[in-house]
Each structure stands twice: as C-alpha cells, then as structure tokens.
Amino acid sequence: MINFIVCDDNSGILIEVNKVINNLMMKNNIGYKIHLFEDYYYNFDTIPDLKMSNKIYILDIESYTSSGLDIARKIRNNDYNSTIIFLTANEKICYKILQRDFLFSFFISKKRDYKIKLSNALNAVLKKINSSQIIKCIKNGIIYIIPLDDILYITRDSVERKSIIKTEYLEIMISKKLKDIKRELNSNFTYSHRSCIVNKLRIRAIDIKKHIIIFSNNDQIDLVSRIFKKGYKYK
Numbered sequence: 001m002i003n004f005i006v007c008d009d010n011s012g013i014l015i016e017v018n019k020v021i022n023n024l025m026m027k028n029n030i031g032y033k034i035h036l037f038e039d040y041y042y043n044f045d046t047i048p049d050l051k052m053s054n055k056i057y058i059l060d061i062e063s064y065t066s067s068g069l070d071i072a073r074k075i076r077n078n079d080y081n082s083t084i085i086f087l088t089a090n091e092k093i094c095y096k097i098l099q100r101d102f103l104f105s106f107f108i109s110k111k112r113d114y115k116i117k118l119s120n121a122l123n124a125v126l127k128k129i130n131s132s133q134i135i136k137c138i139k140n141g142i143i144y145i146i147p148l149d150d151i152l153y154i155t156r157d158s159v160e161r162k163s164i165i166k167t168e169y170l171e172i173m174i175s176k177k178l179k180d181i182k183r184e185l186n187s188n189f190t191y192s193h194r195s196c197i198v199n200k201l202r203i204r205a206i207d208i209k210k211h212i213i214i215f216s217n218n219d220q221i222d223l224v225s226r227i228f229k230k231g232y233k234y235k
Contacts, residue, residue, distance in 0.1 A: 001144055001170065002032040002129070003052045007068070008060040008087060009039055013110065017058055017087075020118050030126075031142040040066040048075045051169040051217075053150055054129055055082035056122070062088060072105070083125045087114065135184050137165065137174045144172060148188070152202050152215045154181055155223065156195040168217045196223035 004021050008014050014036055025032045037044045040063055057075065059068035072084050085106040106121045108114050129145060137144040150167045157164055162173045163181055182189065182197055192198045192213060198221075205214040211224045 001052070001146075002030060002054045002056065002126075004032065004034045004056050004058065005037075005047050006034065006058045007037040007040060007044060007063070007071075008058075009063045010060075011038065013060070013087070014038065016115060017118065020115050021122070024119055024122055024126075028126075029141060029143050031144050039063050040068075040071055044071075048079060051167075053146060053167070053169060055079070056125055057082060057084045058118070059084060059086055060088065061086050062090060083128075085118070085121055087118075133186060135165070135181070137172055137176075139172060139174060144170075146170070146172075148186060148199075149201070151185075151189075151199050152217070152219055153192070153199065153213075153221060154178065154189075154197040155221070158195070166219070168219075190228075191225070192221075192228045193223035193225045196221065 002025070006014060006017050006021075008017065018034055018036060021032070021034055035047065057072075059071060061068040068086055068088075072086075075082065075084065083105070085108060087108050087110055089110045108117045108121065133148045135146050135148060135151070137146065146165065146167060150169075152166050152168065154166065155164050156162075156178050157173065160173065163176050163178055164171060164173050165181075178195070178197060182191075185197070188201050189197050189199055198213060202216045203213055204216050204218075206212070206224070206229070207214065208229055211222050211229070213221050213224060215221075
C-alpha cells in the first residue's frame with residue numbers, strides 16, 4: 001500500500017495533485033490511499049506518527065498556519081524513509097531548500113509544468129520502492145507493497161489454507177504457501193514454528209516458559225517450536 005499525504009492551501013492545487021496521483025496509480029493496480037489536507041492543522045499532526053507503509057509526502061512550503069519546511073523537520077525527527085516532495089510558488093526559496101538535508105526530497109515549482117514534474121518525481125519514487133527490500137502481494141486484483149522491515153510475522157491459516165502477513169498497520173491473507181513466501185524474504189526471517197515465520201529484528205522478547213514471542217509493538221504469538229526456543233534460550 002502506498003500512502004500519499006498531500007497538503008496545500010490552494011484547493012485547486014489539491015484537486016490537480018489528486019488527479020495526477022490517481023492517473024499514475026491506476027496504470028499499475030498498486031494499492032494506494034490519498035490523504036488530503038488544506039493546511040497543517042486538524043489531524044495532520046498525527047500523520048507522521050501513524051503506522052503506514054510507503055509514505056509519500058507532497059507538501060506546500062508556505063501555508064497560512066505553518067511552513068512545509070518546519071513540517072519536514074518534524075517528519076525527519078522519527079522518519080528517514082518516507083519521501084518528501086515540496087511544492088511552492090516561490091522559486092527563490094528553492095536555494096534554501098537545497099542547502100538543507102531533507103533526505104529523499106524533491107523540489108517542484110508550481111509555476112512551471114508542475115503536474116508533469118510531479119508525475120515524473122512520483123514515477124522515480126515508485127521505482128525506488130520497487131527496487132528496495134519488499135514483498136508484493138496480490139489480493140482482489142490489487143498489488144500490496146510491504147517493506148520487509150515492517151513485517152512482524154507470517155502465519156498459516158489451516159482452515160482457509162492461506163498465509164497471513166502481519167504488520168503494525170496491516171493484516172492481509174494471501175494464497176501463498178509459507179515456504180514460497182520464505183524464498184522472497186531475507187536472512188532476518190526464520191521459522192519459529194512450522195506454521196509461522198517471524199522477523200527476528202522485530203522480536204522484543206521471548207518468554208521461554210510461556211512459549212510466547214513478544215514483538216516490538218507488543219503483539220504476541222504462541223507459535224514457538226522446541227528447536228526455536230532452544231536456539232534462543234542460551235543467547
């Protein structure tokens with residue numbers, strides 16, 4: 001899932017940016033959601049802290065109540081992976097932006113073919129996402145792109161005979177066997193049980209006596225084999 005967070009105090013710009021995103025994303029069937037804001041207030045402050053995959057921010061630099069640059073600083077305090085695209089009608093401010101380190105950022109002037117440039121920038125971001133460590137899942141004709149680091153664990157539903165991928169923000173059931181999914185994962189993943197694969201980097205604790213794995217977000221599972229417990233008992 002791609003999450004586009006767009007903020008601009010010009011309602012006409014918001015409509016046009018929304019069209020650019022929809023036109024781009026409908027060509028590839030990737031699951032996405034657009035979050036539109038007319039200013040940096042109301043619920044916008046909660047967005048950077050929400051657990052969502054593949055965030056792409058499209059920010060107006062100058063709004064009525066705040067600066068997109070200040071918002072970018074707040075985002076980068078805890079989030080270095082999301083893409084930030086700045087939109088502005090003030091081209092002079094471009095030089096100030098280029099002197100700052102907002103990782104993975106683009107600058108686009110609203111005065112010069114901004115819709116074409118925005119579409120090109122978003123295409124570049126999607127290529128970067130596709131080339132990173134991800135797993136792609138197809139459900140109901142929609143492609144879900146999940147960063148491997150976001151996955152907590154993957155289990156097998158014996159009734160549905162499907163696999164369930166669990167993250168902090170998503171639980172998705174797909175028609176793939178665990179062994180086939182395991183081939184798409186990196187060395188951070190291991191079997192905790194014949195019906196469960198866990199992300200070792202997301203494990204916070206293992207209760208050996210209670211046979212429970214506790215993850216970084218406090219989710220718990222009890223799919224713990226004797227071999228898995230033995231491997232962690234003496235670490």
